[in-house]
Amino acid sequence: MENWEKNIRALAKTNEILADEIRNHILQKKEHKIQIKEAGTGQKVLAAIRDGYTWYLNSRLDPDSASDVYASRYDKKPFCRYFIFGFSDGRVIRRLLEKSDESSIFIICEPDQEILEKAILEYDLEDIFSNPHVWIGTSKRWEDLMNVIANVIEYSYIKLVEFCILPGYDVLYSNICEKYIDAVIERIQWEVMQKETFEGFNRKIAVNALFHVNNMIAQRNCIQIKKELQRTGANQLPAIIISAGPSLDKNIQEVKKAEDRAFIFVVDAALRTVIREGIRPDLVCTVDPKTPERFFETVGDQEFLWMASYWTNPLPIQKYGRKVFYYDHLMSWWDDALKKELNEEMPVFQPGGSISIEAFQLARYLGFQTIILIGQDLAFTGGQSHTKGIEGVLGDNDAYINGRYIVQVEGVDGDMLETDFQMQYYKQWFEKALQNEYRELKVIDATEGGAKIEGTIIQTLQETIEQECKQKIEFHKNLENLPPVFDPKQQARLYQKAMELMDLKTEFAEQLAAIISMERELMQQYHSLDKNQVKKRLHEIAKQNEKIDNHPFIGWIALYASKAEFELKDTICAKEDMDVPEIMEQSIRLMESYQAAIPMFEEDFREAFQTE
Numbered sequence: 001m002e003n004w005e006k007n008i009r010a011l012a013k014t015n016e017i018l019a020d021e022i023r024n025h026i027l028q029k030k031e032h033k034i035q036i037k038e039a040g041t042g043q044k045v046l047a048a049i050r051d052g053y054t055w056y057l058n059s060r061l062d063p064d065s066a067s068d069v070y071a072s073r074y075d076k077k078p079f080c081r082y083f084i085f086g087f088s089d090g091r092v093i094r095r096l097l098e099k100s101d102e103s104s105i106f107i108i109c110e111p112d113q114e115i116l117e118k119a120i121l122e123y124d125l126e127d128i129f130s131n132p133h134v135w136i137g138t139s140k141r142w143e144d145l146m147n148v149i150a151n152v153i154e155y156s157y158i159k160l161v162e163f164c165i166l167p168g169y170d171v172l173y174s175n176i177c178e179k180y181i182d183a184v185i186e187r188i189q190w191e192v193m194q195k196e197t198f199e200g201f202n203r204k205i206a207v208n209a210l211f212h213v214n215n216m217i218a219q220r221n222c223i224q225i226k227k228e229l230q231r232t233g234a235n236q237l238p239a240i241i242i243s244a245g246p247s248l249d250k251n252i253q254e255v256k257k258a259e260d261r262a263f264i265f266v267v268d269a270a271l272r273t274v275i276r277e278g279i280r281p282d283l284v285c286t287v288d289p290k291t292p293e294r295f296f297e298t299v300g301d302q303e304f305l306w307m308a309s310y311w312t313n314p315l316p317i318q319k320y321g322r323k324v325f326y327y328d329h330l331m332s333w334w335d336d337a338l339k340k341e342l343n344e345e346m347p348v349f350q351p352g353g354s355i356s357i358e359a360f361q362l363a364r365y366l367g368f369q370t371i372i373l374i375g376q377d378l379a380f381t382g383g384q385s386h387t388k389g390i391e392g393v394l395g396d397n398d399a400y401i402n403g404r405y406i407v408q409v410e411g412v413d414g415d416m417l418e419t420d421f422q423m424q425y426y427k428q429w430f431e432k433a434l435q436n437e438y439r440e441l442k443v444i445d446a447t448e449g450g451a452k453i454e455g456t457i458i459q460t461l462q463e464t465i466e467q468e469c470k471q472k473i474e475f476h477k478n479l480e481n482l483p484p485v486f487d488p489k490q491q492a493r494l495y496q497k498a499m500e501l502m503d504l505k506t507e508f509a510e511q512l513a514a515i516i517s518m519e520r521e522l523m524q525q526y527h528s529l530d531k532n533q534v535k536k537r538l539h540e541i542a543k544q545n546e547k548i549d550n551h552p553f554i555g556w557i558a559l560y561a562s563k564a565e566f567e568l569k570d571t572i573c574a575k576e577d578m579d580v581p582e583i584m585e586q587s588i589r590l591m592e593s594y595q596a597a598i599p600m601f602e603e604d605f606r607e608a609f610q611t612e
Contacts, residue, residue: 003123003124003126004026004120004121006124006126007120007123007124007125007126007129008022008023008026008120010125010126010129010130011120011129011136013129013130014129014132014134014135014136015135015136015137015144017141017144018113018136018137018138018141018144021113022113022116022117022120025117026117026120026121032114032117032118033048033049033114034046034047034048034112034114034115034117034118035047035048035049035054036118036122037054037056037060039058039059039060039061039062039063040060040061040062041061041062041063041064043063043064044089044122044123045057045058045059045060045063045089046058046088046089046115046118046119046122048112048115048168048172050172055168055171055172056168057086057088057089057115057166057167057168057169058088058089058091058092058167063089063091064091066167067091067092067094067095068095070092070095070166070167071092071095071096071098071099074096074099074162074164076099076100076101077100077104077160077162078101078103078104079103079104079160080100080103080104080105080160080161080162081104081105081107081152081153081160081161081162082096082100082104082105082106082107082162082164083107083109083149083161083162083163083164083180083181083184084096084106084107084108084109084163084164084165084166085109085111085163085164085165085166085169085170085173085176085177085180085181086108086109086110086111086115086165086166086168086169086173087108087110087115087116087119087136087166088115088119088166088169089119089122089123090119090123090125090128092164092166093106093108093128093134094127094128096164097128097131097133097134100133102133104133105133105134105135105152106131106133106134106135107135107137107145107148107149107152108134108135108136108137109137109138109139109145109176109180110136110137110138110139111138111139111169111172111173111176111177111180112138112172112173113138113140116136116138135148139173139176139179139180142436142437143437145180145183146183149183149184149187150187153184153187153188153191154191158188158191158192161184161188163181163184165177179436182432186432189425190351190353203559203560203600203604204289204290205289205311205559206556206559206560206600206601206604207314207604207607207608208289208310208311208312208313208314209310209311209330209556209559210604210605210607210608210609211314211317211318211608212308212309212310212312212314212317212326213310213330213334213498213608214495214498214608214609215314215317215324216324216326217486217491217494217495217498218484218486218491219323219324219325219326219484219485220323220324220325220326220482220483220484220485221325221326221327221342221346221485222307222325222326222327222346222347222362222365222366223342223344223346223347223485224325224482224485225283225325225366225479225482226347226365226366226367228475228478228479228482229263229366229367229475230367232473232475232478233473234263234473234475235263235366235367235368235369236369236471237261237262237263237368237370237469237471237473238262238263238368238370238371238372238444238468238469239262239263239264239265239363239366239368239370239371239372240255240258240262240263240264240265240371240372240374241265241267241356241359241360241363241371241372241373241374241376242255242264242265242266242267242270242273242274242281242374242375243267243269243270243356243373243374243375243376243377244267244269244270244273244375244386244387244389244390245375245376245377245378245379245381245386245387245447245449245450246377246380246381246382246384246385246386246387246388246449246450247374247375247377247381247447247448247449247450248270248273248374248375248387248389248447249273249387249388249389250448250449251374251446251448251460251461251462252273252274252277252279252374252375252387253277254461254462254465255274255277255279255374255461256277256278256279257465257469258465258469259279259280260472260473260474260475260476261465261469261470261471261472262372262465262468262469263282263283263363263366263368263475264279264280264281264282264283265281265282265283265285265307265359265362265363266279266281266283266284266285267285267286267355267356267359268284268285268286268287268288268291268295268296268316268355269291269295269355269386269387269389269390270375270387270389270390271284271295271296271298271299271389272295272296272297272298272389272390273387273388273389273390274389275298275299275302276298276389280476281304282305282475282476282479283304283305283306283307283325284304284305284306284307285306285307285355285358285359285362286306286307286308286312286313286316286317286355287308287309287311287312287355287358288311288312288313288355289311289312289313290313291312291313291315291316292393292394293313293315293316293319294390294393295316295390295393296316296319296320299320303322303323303480304320305323305324305325305479305480306320306321306323306324306325307324307325307326307327307359307362308321308324308325308326309326309327309328309358310326310328310330311328323480323482326346327346327347327348327349327362327365328346328347328348328349329345329346329348330555331552331555331556332552333504333552333555334497334498337494337497338494341486341490341493341494342485347362347365349361349362349365350433352426352429353422353425353426353429354426356373356376356426357426357429357430360373360430360433364438364441369440369441369442370441370442370443370444370468371441371442371443371444372443372444372446372461372464372468373443373444373445373446373447373453373456374446374447374448374461375387375447376445376447376450376453377447377449377450377451378409378419378423378424378426378427378450378451378453379409379411379417379418379419379423379450379451380401380417380418380419380420381411381417381449381450382449383397383398383401384397385397385400385401401418401420404420404421404422405420405421406418406419406420407419407420407421407424409424409427409451409452410451410452411449411450411451411452412445412447412448412449412450412451412452412458414452417450417451419451423451427451427453430453430455430456431453431454431455434453434454434455434456435454435455442457443455443456443457444456444457444458444459444464444468445457445458445459446459446460446461446464448460448461498609499609501553501556501605502602502605504551504552504553505553505556505598505601505602507551507553508548508551508553508554508557508594508598509595509598511544511547511548511551512548512591512594512595513595514544515541515544515545515548515587515591516588516591516592516595518537518540518541518544519541519584519587519588519591520584520588521537522534522537522538522541522580522584523581523584523585523588526580526581526584534580538580545587548591556601557594557597557598557601560597560600560601561590561593561594561596561597
């Protein structure tokens, strides 16, 4: 077996798709733009030719010494997450691995797959590719890279992130380099926002999720809408997403002309404005765990179709949600049960933070190629926070704005507008999504005010409806007539699956008691044990901890203990050099918070499923 084949076999252990692509390319014996040059030491150096200039991807004098110098810039940090841009010949990667411990993780983005392929042909890289702490991807498969970043960056480690940009890569691939760094930073920001969200909602999210697990068994899901739209061809019409920005009051009356000529989504905060104008939305989107009930006080006996996730406030669903279409993942234990009955996975979207972003991603999932935004101000247009339809629901307008962290953004007319940090984040989400994964979409911003969203077409709603909403398909009644997704036998099986949660809870409680006992014992005996004995005990505790971390019930209990979890993570971030007794003390605090949450879960489960 040749060296390159050994490299490919090792790479396939962590990234099989990439390994197969490179293997096939090598077997086709295609020519490479990447060349091999000889360094002053006689060693091989990779070189890229760009605009007639040769860029060496390591030192042309002494690549080994240069790699040592580069790696010396980085101190050894336990649990560090190294995000490396570029692979080159692997020498720098190898030096960084040699000076790190097994707690560190290396995520490598090679922007040019031909460089990686040439390196695989010319060097022995089996040791790097075989390292379980290394993951290598390319910008060609960006979604895979984003999934790995999401899995690797967790709140505990946000202060343990290092960026390593290999020499020459920042010049040759500057746009991809910036995109890679931004993706990591955005994930860090998301983790911080998640902390604020979960700490703010605390037990509420668990209560909501239990309600929806039970409710969705006899309800519908968004897969059904997608199939129905495909059947009728209605997804060839445009989609209109109505948000609750202050500019909505300018043009909401125009939407009436688009009924059955566009699929009309309305976010919950804009529903009162829509009802006031006599507009029939095709789907009302509600996700917020604490959506004010006053958003829905004008619904009355009108029947709407609702979109909901597991986090949605149950109150409007209980009162008005006769027909609810669910989406999203919850936990693998439940997601797998649904997949078994559906023969496909429930749709799940990237985290974006706002209901409008959720609706936008749903529209794309349903197959719409033209999406029209209205009321999507993402700014305090005219000094107002929201449409007049929810006037007073969020308190005094001026007090609401004054309580926000204000920043400036460019408006659609070129003037500078005030917005807050949160809406600025949403604006950036839209812009990056349109620049990257949604480039094929035609997105028209017909808000007629607010912040300028780069990548959208800006025009009035009137001309947009005249231009885009020419075909008529009466599909709304078909959606209303869609039956519950599960038949009675499937519903019975899913209900029994939900009942298993109580057995999982009992098993989890027993495992908690076992690990707390082990950790207390180690704390008490630590100073009388030698290093080998401590190591053995820690190994046993780690195995028990792994059982806890992988237990199907951990996701549920974490919803109740999020405050304790984040406090522990903040402690870890602040103090990286804790000794064994301190670590055990922090771990016991967390496990005890899990124990304290179990009675709350039992109470909420009985409430959601009406059991004794």
